[in-house]
Amino acid sequence: MMDYNKMPLLEEDISENLVIPNYVKIYDIIFNLIVEGVIKAGDVVPSENKLANYWKVSRGTVRMAMRKLEEDGYINKTQGKQAVVSTHALQYKDGFQWLFNPCIENCVDTIDEIKISAQYQPAVSTLLMSWGIKSREI
Template sequence: MTNASSPSFRPLYDQIKILITQSLIAGEWRPGDAIPSEIDLANRFKVSQGTVRKAIDELAAENILIRRQGKGTFVASHSQERSSTRFLRISRDDGLSEYPESRLLSVSRTRAPEESARLLDLRTGASIFVIKRLLSFEHSPRIFDEIHIPAAIFKGLDEPMMRAYAGSLYSFFETHFGIAMIRAEEHIKAVGAGEEAALLLNQERGASLLQIDRVAFTYGDRPVEWRRGLCFTDRYSYVTEMS
């Protein structure tokens, strides 16, 4: 019986993918870094360049790595201009793009409620940070976010630290905690605005809002953030594509 026919068979390139991912988890290469060249990795893992190439191809297709001809292959980072808007799908109906302005409302440490605990693989009641913020487009508040993250992972996070940081939230997570978001799942509903959301978004109570629930994952498909965004979608839409 060959290795290939065993039930746990994985093609070589897939094993290389796992090894690269493990180096990402371990922090051997951090977001923005160049990883070793294909030749170097081939020598290190004792496989051919083509096999390394196929592994990197797939990781690049997943937006985990970024290839740049002539320069090298880099670990994707939310600090790069190109991917700072990768997870923001709200945009103006006329297509003109504008980066929203963020206003931090509060940062608090509490115990995880049932839902976000379950989705984050935590015990109910585990310690989390809850971040509330308001995103504005054209100086008009549009999105009210409530973000839950495990305190164990984001140790030492506090409000002054967040206020001091200029870039996006995921860029902040990367630079201060080494946590890179690589994938997210969203569940979207239409809901009526509650008291808090209505107030913050300058709408009537009961106004129709998009409720966008997200779980975001870091390397190795580990869930590390849950959030609920409430979004007023007049003249704006949530844009997505499928194939």
């Protein structure tokens, strides 16, 4: 098992406008440790209780991060047993924070086109015609 006391602490949010949930920060810390090879395939991840105490957050916060890591295939969890880093966890993937902060710096992509499409059901037109109502194209 890795020494969880050497894990990074949770960083404070940089600005008031950008608030990243703690479970996202925890996900990214563990994710980065896996990608950097600090935690290797087959290593046991510390328990949710130990991690919650270390980061001074609720166990539910750690559980959410661990559940997302499991869904993304980075760890394997079995009820009543400790979480283990997956053997195929080295598939590179972006961290989780991009969902909350997609454009901190170097944002140059502008929205220059918006496409909207709509469909109607021909059966509605037929039904209206059977009632004597003429349908119009929009």
